[in-house]
Amino acid sequence: MAITLFLRLTTRRAIEVVPAPAPGAQEPAERDRVGRPALLVEHVTKRFVVGREHRVVDAVRDVSLTVDRGHIYGVLGANGSGKSTLIRLVSTLLTIDEGRVEIFGHDIERDEMAVKRCINRVSVDAAFFKKLSPYENLAFAARLYGLPAGEARRESARILGRLGIAEKRLGQPTEQLSRGMQQKVAIARALLTSPMLLLLDEPTTGLDPRSKVDVQVFIEDLRDAQDAAIVLTTHDLDEADRLCDRIAVLDGGRVVADGTPAELKAQVARERGAAPTLESVFMAYTGRSLDEDVEEGEAEAAGA
Amino acid sequence: MTALGHELKASYAFVERNFNLSRRYWGWEIAYLVYAIAGALAISLIGAQLGDRRLILSLMIGATFWNYLSIVFSFIADTIAWERWEGTLEYTMMAPIHRRTHLLGSTFYAILYGLVHTAVVLVVLALFFGLDMSRANIGTAAAFMVLGSFSFVGIGIMAAVLPLLFVERGSQMTFVLQSLILLVSGVYYSVDILPGWMQVVSCFSPATYVLDAVRKGLVDGVSATALLGDAWPLVVMGIVLIPLGMWVFGRAERYARRTGRLKRVG
Ligand SMILES: Nc1ncnc2c1ncn2[C@@H]1O[C@H](COP(=O)(O)OP(=O)(O)O)[C@@H](O)[C@H]1O
Numbered sequence: 073m074a075i076t077l078f079l080r081l082t083t084r085r086a087i088e089v090v091p092a093p094a095p096g097a098q099e100p101a102e103r104d105r106v107g108r109p110a111l112l113v114e115h116v117t118k119r120f121v122v123g124r125e126h127r128v129v130d131a132v133r134d135v136s137l138t139v140d141r142g143h144i145y146g147v148l149g150a151n152g153s154g155k156s157t158l159i160r161l162v163s164t165l166l167t168i169d170e171g172r173v174e175i176f177g178h179d180i181e182r183d184e185m186a187v188k189r190c191i192n193r194v195s196v197d198a199a200f201f202k203k204l205s206p207y208e209n210l211a212f213a214a215r216l217y218g219l220p221a222g223e224a225r226r227e228s229a230r231i232l233g234r235l236g237i238a239e240k241r242l243g244q245p246t247e248q249l250s251r252g253m254q255q256k257v258a259i260a261r262a263l264l265t266s267p268m269l270l271l272l273d274e275p276t277t278g279l280d281p282r283s284k285v286d287v288q289v290f291i292e293d294l295r296d297a298q299d300a301a302i303v304l305t306t307h308d309l310d311e312a313d314r315l316c317d318r319i320a321v322l323d324g325g326r327v328v329a330d331g332t333p334a335e336l337k338a339q340v341a342r343e344r345g346a347a348p349t350l351e352s353v354f355m356a357y358t359g360r361s362l363d364e365d366v367e368e369g370e371a372e373a374a375g376a
Numbered sequence: 377m378t379a380l381g382h383e384l385k386a387s388y389a390f391v392e393r394n395f396n397l398s399r400r401y402w403g404w405e406i407a408y409l410v411y412a413i414a415g416a417l418a419i420s421l422i423g424a425q426l427g428d429r430r431l432i433l434s435l436m437i438g439a440t441f442w443n444y445l446s447i448v449f450s451f452i453a454d455t456i457a458w459e460r461w462e463g464t465l466e467y468t469m470m471a472p473i474h475r476r477t478h479l480l481g482s483t484f485y486a487i488l489y490g491l492v493h494t495a496v497v498l499v500v501l502a503l504f505f506g507l508d509m510s511r512a513n514i515g516t517a518a519a520f521m522v523l524g525s526f527s528f529v530g531i532g533i534m535a536a537v538l539p540l541l542f543v544e545r546g547s548q549m550t551f552v553l554q555s556l557i558l559l560v561s562g563v564y565y566s567v568d569i570l571p572g573w574m575q576v577v578s579c580f581s582p583a584t585y586v587l588d589a590v591r592k593g594l595v596d597g598v599s600a601t602a603l604l605g606d607a608w609p610l611v612v613m614g615i616v617l618i619p620l621g622m623w624v625f626g627r628a629e630r631y632a633r634r635t636g637r638l639k640r641v642g
């Protein structure tokens with residue numbers, strides 16, 4: 073290890089000697105990045121081999137989508153449709169089998185560190201060191217992203233205050249908080265690092281109605297306040313309708329429909345004579361209703 | 377700030393977090409400490425029963441130094457396993473830090489914790505038996521403890537790979553590995569009494585050389601320079617095992633990301 077540290081030190085010095093580029097002479101790569109979408113997913117496929125019988129599951133198949141800066145992009149799908157796999161692919165937690173992903177112009181495989189710095193994720197199961205307090209958990213996260221602990225503390229108190237959690241709760245072990253509160257702490261952990269692309273994987277699934285609304289209102293505020301982009305997976309149609317600028321419907325790992333909620337609704341009304349609701353959109357493109365599915369999702373979230 | 381400065385700062389995240397965990401689990405910390413002290417005392421008392429001062433010292437050395445080495449090993453080996461239990465692994469793995477930063481932080485805390493823990497055990501043993509350190513060469517013990525730490529860090533990193541690869545069984549495997557190192561390394565007896573094949577295995581355990589050298593230093597006052605036979609295997613293992621461990625870890629992480637094994641369950 074001493075050797076790598078030494079090498080890093082010396083290479084670092086070498087880099088510092090190189091004169092800074094003249095103003096206006098941006099690196100070509102940097103210039104190209106301006107105006108790139110927040111997230112570009114091109115023909116991405118991910119397969120898993122599961123079980124003893126080595127069954128091949130195509131969790132995500134040939135998915136392409138573009139998320140613009142400042143937008144909330146909804147991914148709607150039943151359980152097992154590949155939503156979380158898609159989020160994990162974009163989070164660098166899974167390698168891509170086919171296709172490519174680009175985040176603010178950074179290729180996810182070639183430019184992994186740059187990508188990691190611009191993203192953060194909230195998943196359906198708010199995962200923490202249960203005995204550590206929210207403050208301690210958030211301090212850990214903040215330090216990993218190079219933020220000073222003091223600043224992290226102030227910022228997390230501010231974010232959680234807006235989400236309706238009193239400061240005095242932030243010093244107790246996280247396991248003593250309700251699930252709704254834990255999910256809010258998870259959101260604070262992600263926002264603390266000021267992600268330019270925020271990945272929300274079913275952030276409201278399994279929450280009590282009150283917390284659910286708190287989280288939804290907060291997501292709306294985020295969109296209005298920042299030019300960060302958000303990908304939101306959900307199987308709540310009202311939530312998708314209310315929050316998302318664009319929606320992709322995922323079924324069996326494929327995108328079966330995408331567009332703005334208004335476009336999609338108009339399309340089913342026009343082409344299939346159905347009621348102009350997201351329910352009909354979902355029914356029309358996947359052949360089933362999301363209602364039966366919700367139960368299962370809640371159970372999974374509670375058990376996770 | 378330099379890149380090195382950033383890495384050291386980020387690696388401190390793990391030190392601080394692990395310290396907070398120790399603090400929050402203080403009940404368990406005390407329980408483990410009592411267990412470690414009782415175990416070390418119980419084994420050293422075998423020497424007292426036989427009325428052999430030299431044996432008491434030798435057993436004490438075995439108990440304390442094994443305590444240190446096994447803490448360093450298991451803390452590093454469990455880096456991944458802990459986060460799997462808590463479910464935070466995915467969050468840590470997607471943070472913008474190098475894996476070496478991650479492992480450096482875990483290693484630093486492991487060594488710090490191991491030193492403090494072992495010092496407490498040693499003080500209690502010394503008070504209980506009254507140590508005769510008149511002939512002891514402390515420098516030898518310190519030098520081999522440092523040398524041995526490097527190899528144990530390397531083995532620990534390699535063992536940490538197991539929980540990355542095997543979601544369920546990984547941490548059980550690291551535990552078995554630790555037990556086997558205890559068995560073959562001559563912690564409480566000379567490796568000469570082991571069956572031939574076990575003696576061969578013992579040559580590959582850094583603990584064998586550390587304990588042999590520390591005993592010679594503390595019991596017989598042999599100087600470090602006279603123990604080159606014990607030193608060079610440790611130097612070689614340290615130089616080979618740490619980079620090898622990092623490399624294996626990188627490969628395993630890639631494999632885990634390809635096959636979806638960073639996920640919480642299944
Ligand atoms: N890590 C994994 N290992 C094996 N199979 C997986 C893994 N993650 C997801 N899958 C499978 O991929 C499919 C899609 O799962 P997932 O992306 O979790 O769907 P969703 O989030 O929409 O419920 C499922 O069939 C699931 O069993």
Ligand SMILES: [Mg+2]
Pocket residue numbers: 155156157273274
């Ligand atoms: Mg999911």
